[in-house]
Every structure is written in C-alpha cells, then in structure tokens.
Amino acid sequence: MAGLQRGAATPQSITVHAKSRVLEVGFSDGATFRIPFELMRVYSPSAEVQGHGPGQEVLQTGKRDVELLGLDPVGNYAVQPRFSDGHDSGIFTWDYLYFLGSKQDELWGDYERRLREAGVDRDAPMQAGGGHACGHH
Template structure:
C-alpha cells in the first residue's frame, strides 16, 4: 500500500478536526471517513510501529489523546502527519487511509485483542523496547 493504486478512489477532501481528533477524508466514490487520530497513530505505516517484518510490530499504547499537529502533503499520493507525541515517520498513502477508514471496526477489534493479549489497556504508557533502533 505504498502508493495510489488504480482501484482506490481519489481523495476529494481532507479536513483535520482538532477538537474531535479525527481526520475526515472524502473519496471520489462518495465514501467519507472520519478516522480518529488514535487509530492513525496506532496503525501508523512507519517501521517504528510496523517493524521491519512480520512479528516485529510494536504495540502502541497511551495514544488516546494524541493530536495531529501538522499534515504534510507527500507528492500526489500521500500525507505525512506529525503527531503531538513526536511521531512523524509514517507516510499515509490514499490507499492506506481508505483502508483505515473502511475497516475501522475490524481494526479497533484487532487492537483491543492485541492489548488484552499483552495484558495492558490503551491508556498504558508506552514501554521502550530494548534494542529497538529505528531512529526514534
């Protein structure tokens, strides 16, 4: 999901709603998604969150109140949010934003399962992993 595929509708509108902490994005197929900043941060496509391969994902916690403080365009295919916790390495392609928007319920359920399996809740502070070196 690195770039814009032919199958993904094109974005028509993009609004950052700071007070409600959601990114609203409208697509050419008529879909309008309101993606919570927390969901974006928890599922950031960055290596810091996703790891460098299967099984290396880093469970994100303590992101309920995260804000998007800046949203930078990346060519014609993506945006790069800068989050209030300093995270700024995820490039969100239109494809990936469509995926996040269209599968929110499923993604939240998966996140809750991963939290339960780790024995933490979503407001737990992040714990640094030893030996993790992705530049942050």
C-alpha cells in the first residue's frame, strides 16, 4: 500500500449498469468498485440527505429500486447523478466515490443499524416533507 495517497486516485472508467443498478468505477490505482445506486442515493452528499450538521441526516428509505437516469460531469473532479426519484442535488467527488466503494460493507451495516434504531423498514416509502419527525405517532 506504499505510496497510495488518499485523493490521488482518479476514475479511469465509469460504467452505469442499469439492470444490476450499480455504478462501476475503475480507479487509476487499480481499484475497481461496483457501487449500488441505492448506496449512492442513501449516502448522497447533498444537504437534503446529510442535513446541515451532525445528527441532522435524513434517513433515506425506499431506495432499493432507485435508478440512475444520468451522470453529469462537474468540472474534472466529480459527477452529479440524477436519480429516478427526482434527487439530483448530490455532488459525488472522486474521493467520495472511492470512499463509498471501498467502505460499502461498513456503510451498509451502518445504514441497517440506523434503520433498526429508527424502527423503519428499508423499503418504507419516504415521508413527505423531508421526513422530519413532528411528534405525530
């Protein structure tokens, strides 16, 4: 692993696999990741998902069947995916794609833990209005 600097790897190839719903990214350091659209959508770096600070994240559900309608380049450092549920505000830098790809097992585990803690099903539809709890039980 010597000489491998985080942030040094850039994508050599990006392939959208619509049927299997994964984004395949081959990096310059030889790593290739198959990142599920659902994972990308659930961990979108947008404010809509991440909130505006720690603990403000909005838990995303019902994204198992989300599709990637387009990938727009952002400069030469990122892509902006357009998802079938209308979400298109996430800017995925090469670093972030590498992070999602290399840590996806941990990220899935974390996502499943958050679902359990919230008592919601992975396939539950998102609540309207951003899913902020308003104390209605």
